[in-house]
Amino acid sequence: RHIARMLGQQKQDALMPLAALILAALASKAGPGAAIGVFMGGQGLAIQRQIYFTREAEREADGVGFQITAAAGFDTSGMVAFFQRLQAATKVYSDLTPPSLMSHPLTSERIADIQARIRETPYRQRIDGIEFHLVRARARVLQDDSTQGRLDARSAFESQLTLQSRQQQAAAQYGLALLALKNRALSDASAWLAKARATMKPVAGAVFSTGQSASDGAAMFASMALDIALAPGQSPALAAPTLKQAEQSYQQFPLSRGITRQYAQAMIASGMLDAASVFLREQVQLYREEPKLHELLAETYAAQGKLTLQHIALAESYVIKGAVSAAVDQLAIARKAPDASFYDLALIDARERELLTRQREEKKEKKEK
Structure with a gap:
């Protein structure tokens, strides 16, 4: 809605420079200084209206954010704490800018607005x-x-x-x-x-007034236990027990992305490289935007001596991170690997063409901006 209203506002403001130009032409009879002053005043008014519109849109966005935060069950006073931190972090810069030229409301105004909304909102006990x-x-x-x-x-x-x-x-x-x-x-x-x-x-006989089951943080505790078991310096003899522990945690918490990656790490550490590569390829298909999965897959391929696939996996990791140039470099290394098959080369060529086209488009967009 803000974009639609902004376009409508811009159409109205587009007439201001034209009107200022006409008035400047009329004022030129009184001298060149008057003409320039009228023209610059019209331009300044148009810019000021745009700044005012943006400021009002940001104020409205704060209200929408407050409503979403409250509806989601979060403590809305956290917004006040956030703005207070923002105010402390940007104090040096905000003090140097006149309020009339700021595209956002003053942070103190935003804090006061949220505090007023909090006072009008009925209190709800949260655990x-x-x-x-x-x-x-x-x-x-x-x-x-x-x-x-x-x-x-x-x-x-x-x-x-x-x-x-x-x-x-x-x-x-x-x-x-x-x-x-x-x-x-x-x-x-x-x-x-x-x-x-x-x-x-769980405490025997404990009663919870909310009627909800009390969480015990088991998933995060299990993930921490795996972090400790997989940490550098652990005895290689612990690799097999760690793998069993990771498998049990993964079966208990299959939706935990952290435990999923730790399960793959445990398979790699225990030498189950074939199983790790199969598991990671499945995960990569399910969660295409996780660079860590591609990095673990590259680590697995490296341990297997599959250099071409290692660098292809690294390239995909860089693509997800937005480092397209680094991804192209990895594909070039993969092409030169001694174990590259005809199928691998065809895959590399197709992916490289796609990335180079993407690079050119990004450069073109930057030039246009």
């Missing part, structure tokens, strides 16, 4: 699932990989352990397990993960 707390703990570790960042995360998790909430405690233990894994302290990681699982075990 966060354990997955929310686990993902937040994981993000806390991954957002800052520096030494100080890890120390800060550890301090936060240790403080969180003192809270009375089981979910908070389990999330802190999960975060400490991830920190230990990052530091390659695999035994500590396993110990913290075991504590997190024990914390989230």
Whole structure:
């Protein structure tokens, strides 16, 4: 709707430069300065109207976002926290720009608008699932990989352990397990993960007021266990038990994309390369937009000594990531591989032509812009 209204607005504004030109011609009798002033004023008014329209559209989009967030069951006060972070991050730049020239409303205005909407919305009690707390703990570790960042995360998790909430405690233990894994302290990681699982075990006789079944975060715990089992430094003797563990987790959580990839990694680590290649080819057909699957398939082909297929798989991974030039380079390497068959060469030629055509179109679009 915004695009349709914008086109209608542009049609109206298109008359302004023409009107300004006519007025400038009439004002030229009073001198060239007056003519230039009238013409530039008309141009400025047209641009200002476009900025105003964009600003109003963004304000309306905030309202739509608020409605979607509320309808999805999320805490709408999170929008306020987001805008506050945005305000802190862009304070230096926004202070230098006059409000009348900004294409978006002032962040302070957006915060006030959302807060007003929150006050008008009836309060609903929400219970966060354990997955929310686990993902937040994981993000806390991954957002800052520096030494100080890890120390800060550890301090936060240790403080969180003192809270009375089981979910908070389990999330802190999960975060400490991830920190230990990052530091390659695999035994500590396993110990913290075991504590997190024990914390989230169902309590006998517990009653949940929502009537919903309480999630225990089993999928994320299983994925973490596989991360630890597949980590560098583990004994090769653990490859077979890890594969069995990965297979059980995949059967229990077949829709988990992380566990699916870990199952493939376990097959590669245990030397089941043929089974891994068959499994990954099936996954690639089902989930064509996952570059990691193509990378794992390339790793499998490399272990099998299939150089042509390895570089073809890498090329597809680069295509998904948007690196078309790198994909073309990988196809060129695949063509020169000693094991390239006639079928492989035909496939490479067809894919290369397609990618080169795509490259030319992208370059043409950039020039036109």
